[in-house]
Amino acid sequence: MNAWPDIPGLCVNQLTIAPVITKQPLNPNAMTTPYDLIFEPQELVSAGPVERLPGWCRFVIAFAKQRHYYRLQDMEIVSQHMPYAPFDINLTELKVSKSTPVRFNIRKRALFLFFIVQGGYFLSTGNDIPMTRINSNTFFMLYYDPGRYVAHMDKGLHSIVLVKTDPEWIDRSCTGLHHIRQLLEGFRESNMPYDILYPSRMDRKVHRWLYKLYHYSGDNFGVLEGNIRKYISHILGHYDAILKNNPYDLAYRVKSYLDDHYRDRELNMTLLASHFCATKRTLRNNFKQEYTMTPHQYYSRLRVTHGLALMQQYHYTTRQVYDKIGYGDESSFRYALKQFRKNKEQ
Structure with missing residues (x-):
């Protein structure tokens, strides 16, 4: 129009x-x-x-x-x-x-x-x-x-x-x-x-x-x-x-849910698919079309940016931060942080 x-x-x-x-x-x-x-x-x-x-x-x-x-x-x-x-x-x-x-x-x-x-x-x-x-x-x-x-x-x-x-x-x-x-x-x-x-x-x-x-x-x-x-x-x-x-569309509802729950350790595509009564493929494609990234990429970015903010504000190490932002171990946070910085440089 x-x-x-x-x-x-x-x-x-x-x-x-x-x-x-x-x-x-x-x-x-x-x-x-x-x-x-x-x-x-x-x-x-x-x-x-x-x-x-x-x-x-x-x-x-x-x-x-x-x-x-x-x-x-x-x-x-x-x-x-x-x-x-x-x-x-x-x-x-x-x-x-x-x-x-x-x-x-x-x-x-x-x-x-x-x-x-x-x-x-x-x-x-x-x-x-x-x-x-x-x-x-x-x-x-x-x-x-x-x-x-x-x-x-x-x-x-x-x-x-x-x-x-x-x-x-x-x-x-x-x-x-x-x-x-x-x-x-x-x-x-x-x-x-x-x-x-x-x-x-x-x-x-x-x-x-x-x-x-x-x-x-x-x-x-x-x-x-x-x-x-x-x-x-x-x-x-x-x-x-x-x-x-x-009713709000699926991608918007998924994003709102992730904004509230990105720090949950149990969060994954299987849980999201069950919560929204949709297949993983439907969720992934719908979300990526709207927000140019997958749900996993989105909540990973939320976690990493939150972790970086905590490290900067309180001088925390990765060991002190990972469990506060949804990661089950320090190595997972380190890997996500490495990928985030790599993408920022591109």
């Missing part, structure tokens, strides 16, 4: 690229977004604010407070930023010439509502723990801890709407939302560095509400603020209803 094909109010952009942005030292993170993009010095060609957008951009948001353009060797990024408390809205479009990682830093623990209008990517933590694969025409909620993360972008065009949302506003303004409130509970009380609600397809209702949200082009702040609150409320209610009526 193409990005908002039936929503003319989003103003498909026909403008040309702005002139050279700056010859001065670059500050690519000048925008006050909830995250910082991280570029290697050799990657970034230019960056700065713009009024006119590149011709490949699909959308112009009339009430955006800031527009930033980044040119890199293999990618262009346009970010339109709209901070309207209790929300912080960002529309990011990317033109990627070849598959490449986009690294970013989250400054403080925050709750987000994502809309993947076009394109898609694979999301991981900064130490390469897979989080989820994001497909085109889907939306979902998640929270991040402070830290670094990576969006592994495929070649092509990508349009992503990111809404940082205040949990207190959800408590005050929205009733019900059983599944979303479970995420809020984890956001407030869990020590997990992140959590994700199952991505769902953006149906015509969601597309229509997004259109109404961004269609407003007047200068009445009260109307704009009311529209944002109204249509985000509609989207949250609709999303929670979808989560109630649709």
Whole structure:
């Protein structure tokens, strides 16, 4: 499905690229977004604010407070930023010439509502723990801890709407939302560095509400603020209803189980197959298609990164760590650690 094909109010952009942005030292993170993009010095060609957008951009948001353009060797990024408390809205479009990682830093623990209008990517933590694969025409909620993360972008065009949302506003303004409130509970009380609600397809209702949200082009702040609150409320209610009526897919359920149980010594493919009433082959193929690795590779990586963190923080040896992260003997942990470091070097 193409990005908002039936929503003319989003103003498909026909403008040309702005002139050279700056010859001065670059500050690519000048925008006050909830995250910082991280570029290697050799990657970034230019960056700065713009009024006119590149011709490949699909959308112009009339009430955006800031527009930033980044040119890199293999990618262009346009970010339109709209901070309207209790929300912080960002529309990011990317033109990627070849598959490449986009690294970013989250400054403080925050709750987000994502809309993947076009394109898609694979999301991981900064130490390469897979989080989820994001497909085109889907939306979902998640929270991040402070830290670094990576969006592994495929070649092509990508349009992503990111809404940082205040949990207190959800408590005050929205009733019900059983599944979303479970995420809020984890956001407030869990020590997990992140959590994700199952991505769902953006149906015509969601597309229509997004259109109404961004269609407003007047200068009445009260109307704009009311529209944002109204249509985000509609989207949250609709999303929670979808989560109630649709069971999560197998790969997502397996990943959630592994996130909770990777330290169990008895964990193996036989146990997983029995727990999820599926064959080992089905589990392996389904999980690998979604997360680019097998369940065993995934929980091994969780164990190793946890072990490395303990060794760094408490100056533990491998002998002191292996039984805390699910291994039955030190040699198994040493082998997994060796493989992990070997893969990191490749």
